[in-house]
Amino acid sequence: MSHHIVEARDLSFVYPGGHEALSGVSFRITHGEAVALIGPNGAGKSTLLLHLNGSLLPARGEVRIGDLPVTRQTAPRIRRTVGMVFQDPDDQLFMPTVLEDVAFGPLNYGLAPAEAEDRAVAALERVGMARLRQQPPYTLSAGEKRAVAIATVLAMSPDVLVMDEPSSNLDPRGRRRLIELLKSFEHTRIIATHDLELVVEVCPRVLVMDGGVIVAQGPAHELLNNEDLMLRHGLERPHSLRHHHPH
Amino acid sequence: MHMADALISPAVGGAMWAASAGLLGYCGRKVRLALDDRLVPMMGVLGAFIFAAQMINFSIPATGSSGHLGGGLILAILLGPEAAFLVIASVLTVQALFFADGGLLALGCNIWNLGFYPAFIAYPFIYRPLAGGGSNRKRAWIAAMVAAVVGLQLGAASVVLETTWSGISALPFATFLLLMQPIHLAIGVVEGLATTAVIAFVARARPEALEMSGGALAKSVSPRPVLTGLLLVTVLVGGVLSWFASTQPDGLEWSIAKVTGQGEVEAGAGLHEELAKIQEKTAFLPDYGFKTAAPEKATDSTGRVGRTVAGLVGGLLVLALAGLVGYGLSKRRRAV
Amino acid sequence: MGVSHSAAVHRMEIFGGLDSPMHRLDARTKALVTVAFIATVMSFPRYELSALTPFFLYPFALVALSGVPPGFILKKLLIAAPFALCIGLFNPLLDRQPVFLAGGFAVAGGWLSFGSILLRFALTVSAALTLLACTGMSRLCAGLERLGLPKVLAVQLLFLYRYIFVIADEALRMRRGLELRSSGGRSPSPRVYGSLVGHLLLRAMDRAQRIYSAMLARGFNGDMPTLQPARLHGPDIAFAGGWLAFFVLARCWNLADHLGRLLTGVRP
Numbered sequence: 002m003s004h005h006i007v008e009a010r011d012l013s014f015v016y017p018g019g020h021e022a023l024s025g026v027s028f029r030i031t032h033g034e035a036v037a038l039i040g041p042n043g044a045g046k047s048t049l050l051l052h053l054n055g056s057l058l059p060a061r062g063e064v065r066i067g068d069l070p071v072t073r074q075t076a077p078r079i080r081r082t083v084g085m086v087f088q089d090p091d092d093q094l095f096m097p098t099v100l101e102d103v104a105f106g107p108l109n110y111g112l113a114p115a116e117a118e119d120r121a122v123a124a125l126e127r128v129g130m131a132r133l134r135q136q137p138p139y140t141l142s143a144g145e146k147r148a149v150a151i152a153t154v155l156a157m158s159p160d161v162l163v164m165d166e167p168s169s170n171l172d173p174r175g176r177r178r179l180i181e182l183l184k185s186f187e188h189t190r191i192i193a194t195h196d197l198e199l200v201v202e203v204c205p206r207v208l209v210m211d212g213g214v215i216v217a218q219g220p221a222h223e224l225l226n227n228e229d230l231m232l233r234h235g236l237e238r239p240h241s242l243r244h245h246h247p248h
Numbered sequence: 249m250h251m252a253d254a255l256i257s258p259a260v261g262g263a264m265w266a267a268s269a270g271l272l273g274y275c276g277r278k279v280r281l282a283l284d285d286r287l288v289p290m291m292g293v294l295g296a297f298i299f300a301a302q303m304i305n306f307s308i309p310a311t312g313s314s315g316h317l318g319g320g321l322i323l324a325i326l327l328g329p330e331a332a333f334l335v336i337a338s339v340l341t342v343q344a345l346f347f348a349d350g351g352l353l354a355l356g357c358n359i360w361n362l363g364f365y366p367a368f369i370a371y372p373f374i375y376r377p378l379a380g381g382g383s384n385r386k387r388a389w390i391a392a393m394v395a396a397v398v399g400l401q402l403g404a405a406s407v408v409l410e411t412t413w414s415g416i417s418a419l420p421f422a423t424f425l426l427l428m429q430p431i432h433l434a435i436g437v438v439e440g441l442a443t444t445a446v447i448a449f450v451a452r453a454r455p456e457a458l459e460m461s462g463g464a465l466a467k468s469v470s471p472r473p474v475l476t477g478l479l480l481v482t483v484l485v486g487g488v489l490s491w492f493a494s495t496q497p498d499g500l501e502w503s504i505a506k507v508t509g510q511g512e513v514e515a516g517a518g519l520h521e522e523l524a525k526i527q528e529k530t531a532f533l534p535d536y537g538f539k540t541a542a543p544e545k546a547t548d549s550t551g552r553v554g555r556t557v558a559g560l561v562g563g564l565l566v567l568a569l570a571g572l573v574g575y576g577l578s579k580r581r582r583a584v
Numbered sequence: 585m586g587v588s589h590s591a592a593v594h595r596m597e598i599f600g601g602l603d604s605p606m607h608r609l610d611a612r613t614k615a616l617v618t619v620a621f622i623a624t625v626m627s628f629p630r631y632e633l634s635a636l637t638p639f640f641l642y643p644f645a646l647v648a649l650s651g652v653p654p655g656f657i658l659k660k661l662l663i664a665a666p667f668a669l670c671i672g673l674f675n676p677l678l679d680r681q682p683v684f685l686a687g688g689f690a691v692a693g694g695w696l697s698f699g700s701i702l703l704r705f706a707l708t709v710s711a712a713l714t715l716l717a718c719t720g721m722s723r724l725c726a727g728l729e730r731l732g733l734p735k736v737l738a739v740q741l742l743f744l745y746r747y748i749f750v751i752a753d754e755a756l757r758m759r760r761g762l763e764l765r766s767s768g769g770r771s772p773s774p775r776v777y778g779s780l781v782g783h784l785l786l787r788a789m790d791r792a793q794r795i796y797s798a799m800l801a802r803g804f805n806g807d808m809p810t811l812q813p814a815r816l817h818g819p820d821i822a823f824a825g826g827w828l829a830f831f832v833l834a835r836c837w838n839l840a841d842h843l844g845r846l847l848t849g850v851r852p
Contacts, residue, residue: 097722109803292743445778574644
């Protein structure tokens with residue numbers, strides 16, 4: 002399954018204002034891995050994620066999904082493989098009802114309406130939100146919105162899931178459900194987050210970013226336990242790791 | 249100045265609907281051709297922004313009162329005339345549907361009055377030439393002020409014309425005009441102030457935002473489609489009104505004609521005659537009626553007024569009956 | 585649009601999502617019947633009063649059959665009334681021509697036409713509000729699109745409607761922040777206002793950009809796809825046919841007048 006490998010080589014990006022958000026980022030993520038992307042605000046995490054499905058295109062270097070480099074031409078194909086869950090579900094849920102929203106992707110990729118609806122319902126069932134299918138998105142709670150946003154992406158059967166701050170704005174119960182959901186997926190997962198407890202539970206591997214570069218990468222327990230590294234990059238050692246000794 | 253259905257006649261409402269629908273179709277095609285699908289969410293969100301911005305008031309210097317943004321002009325500045333017209337139409341539709349702010353058949357009038365003048369007259373022919381590139385803040389300020397005032401004056405005059413043509417309100421043209429124009433001069437000044445305040449901030453904070461959003465469409469409007477549009481409205485309104493006046497058909501035939509097309513009109517008139525015959529035969533009291541005190545005004549409508557006591561009794565009763573039917577239906581529904 | 589407006593939109597959507605015989609009708613049927621209703625009501629001459637009353641059956645029946653609380657419609661009716669009321673009030677002032685004498689009374693024509701304006705207003709507005717409350721915005725837009733509303737406009741309405749709440753929430757937070765820091769609840773100066781609303785505008789534009797990225801991420805190519813095409817059923821035809829027949833009947837015959845004469849005991 003080498004075609005689900007996500008790879009960045011010397012990736013750099015400069016915003017129109019002149020701010021260099023990424024300067025020479027390289028990493029390789031293999032099929033089925035769950036990788037956390039952590040670092041302080043402004044480290045370049047969101048910018049990096051936007052490169053993974055071609056929402057932004059690199060100024061230098063490249064991103065490859067499997068054998069395919071991400072370019073303007075390949076972006077539509079890449080987007081079927083790489084499902085992106087945006088930070089604010091209100092930006093992602095723009096259709097009048099939950100069902101129509103989840104069916105939006107499949108319909109755009111040419112599925113017949115009946116088939117698209119089946120897919121949408123299946124995706125909603127997968128995240129436990131099928132009962133909300135006729136609701137308008139704004140009546141949903143933050144946790145429900147997040148779950149539906151994930152369903153919109155699942156309905157396109159991607160191989161790679163990219164998520165930006167999936168646990169932000171969630172109450173503890175909503176967050177717990179999200180963590181269980183993320184653990185149950187077999188997709189390659191790349192999750193940018195400040196929620197280090199979530200990282201401990203979901204992601205065996207961590208990339209630490211700061212100032213547009215990757216400053217460390219490795220097994221989660223190792224890096225998250227490195228108090229020095231954590232503090233230096235505006236992070237902190239998760240409580241769960243303080244009280245239990247790593248195995 | 250959202251007009252209500254209660255104050256306009258079907259002829260005026262229909263003609264203005266046709267005019268606005270025509271212009272909407274034109275703008276829809278224009279926007280689709282120019283797309284740049286970025287405009288799809290941008291137009292939607294900016295429409296929502298207009299609603300939200302109206303929740304925030306500002307104090308008008310030296311008056312002690314406060315005002316808020318109307319929205320037509322700022323949308324034209326941000327999006328260009330065609331897209332702005334579509335957004336204004338959508339805002340007015342939501343206001344009509346959710347808040348009964350303006351009627352449904354009056355929506356054509358409202359879209360025209362509040363959309364056409366700011367987007368297709370005030371913006372391209374006043375704001376753009378006066379503001380120039382927009383780099384001179386004083387010029388931009390004056391441009392927005394003049395454009396807002398002119399746009400609203402034209403809209404207000406339009407309201408007066410439509411109301412007078414409809415003939416439901418007894419307000420004479422001149423009186424109504426004298427009432428509306430000064431009020432809308434004040435509203436125009438407030439609109440100009442609010443528009444400049446916001447645009448000036450955006451120009452300072454993020455000038456590229458002003459370039460970008462409207463960049464998809466040509467920002468200038470050639471006078472031809474605008475003149476064609478105005479001509480069309482004149483012909484439509486004039487034509488429909490004169491036809492309406494000359495044939496004097498009952499309003500219903502007219503509205504049937506509007507819904508089903510010209511072919512049905514004859515049939516409609518025939519039906520009416522038939523019904524009238526039946527009515528004569530079955531009427532309880534064909535010649536019943538109070539003496540009209542104003543014989544010189546003995547038109548069809550005043551003749552009807554003559555029968556009003558019976559009508560009053562019957563009207564109240566029918567109202568009660570309708571209420572009772574409604575009550576019964578809701579009872580049954582709950583029981584099911 | 586104030587806080588109460590935002591709440592009203594919310595309630596309207598809740599009613600739009602109810603299930604009832606009226607809600608199950610196709611949006612197209614209801615839209616067309618509503619337009620026919622409003623056009624018929626508008627077509628009466630300006631002094632007509634009694635002949636308008638039978639038309640109340642339509643909003644009454646719809647409200648009753650749909651489970652939408654009548655108080656909700658009534659309240660919105662009252663909120664929307666001032667404009668028609670103001671313009672209408674000129675009629676009794678300007679049109680003083682006495683039009684009939686009944687037991688020595690002379691009534692100015694203006695009062696009759698004013699009464700007529702009020703009835704028209706109540707009828708047309710309640711019909712329009714009931715249409716939305718029995719249909720819901722998304723179904724109404726889909727229905728209108730199938731009736732020929734340009735797609736650009738249908739999509740525009742849905743997007744506008746979707747983001748009213750989101751952006752209004754942002755505006756509310758800003759206003760609250762402003763109120764906390766300003767003394768005596770006074771409105772800000774134009775300059776402060778400009779930066780406040782300007783921020784709101786920039787945030788709205790940023791959001792539009794993000795929504796666009798999210799749309800692209802799910803294969804958006806300029807077309808908004810729709811799910812199932814709805815069909816017209818028997819009840820739709822019965823609903824439309826029945827009401828249209830009633831409108832024709834009530835337009836041609838003054839039903840209230842007939843009933844009144846019957847009851848006032850005057851025989852032909």
